[in-house]
Amino acid sequence: RETQQKTIKIQAWWRSTLVRRTLLHAALRACIIQYWWRQRLERLLEKKRLSVLKNYTREKWAVIKLQSWVRMWHTRLCYCRLLQAARIIQVYWRWHNCQTHGFFRGRYDLTASQLGLELDIFLGSHICRITDCIPFPIKN
Numbered sequence: 001r002e003t004q005q006k007t008i009k010i011q012a013w014w015r016s017t018l019v020r021r022t023l024l025h026a027a028l029r030a031c032i033i034q035y036w037w038r039q040r041l042e043r044l045l046e047k048k049r050l051s052v053l054k055n056y057t058r059e060k061w062a063v064i065k066l067q068s069w070v071r072m073w074h075t076r077l078c079y080c081r082l083l084q085a086a087r088i089i090q091v092y093w094r095w096h097n098c099q100t101h102g103f104f105r106g107r108y109d110l111t112a113s114q115l116g117l118e119l120d121i122f123l124g125s126h127i128c129r130i131t132d133c134i135p136f137p138i139k140n
Contacts, residue, residue, distance in 0.1 A: 104121055105120045112136075113136055114133050115136070116132075117132050117134070
């Protein structure tokens with residue numbers, strides 16, 4: 001009877017050892033799977049973070065580029081307006097100077113194939129002489 005009880009205790013101990021070993025192996029496998037899954041999830045989150053960062057950077061770059069184009073267009077518009085105003089002022093100033101201080105004198109020669117011009121523009125003490133020959137297109 002005592003031998004039978006010792007045998008039952010040894011069998012119970014062995015079964016519990018087998019169960020603990022099986023549970024330990026299952027726990028180790030679960031830890032390995034969880035570790036792999038965490039690494040995989042971390043990589044996926046890193047890829048997603050980089051993708052969001054790239055999109056954000058691309059969007060900011062586009063906004064900055066668009067702002068620079070608008071500023072450039074606005075600056076060019078102001079420059080063109082100032083240039084036009086300067087040209088108008090120059091034209092009126094030249095016209096005013098010619099009306100008050102200068103005069104024109106010139107002559108022309110008209111032939112069958114060309115027009116010859118000689119203009120003298122007197123603006124106070126300055127003289128501007130323009131000489132040009134303008135050929136006429138000849139039709140056959």
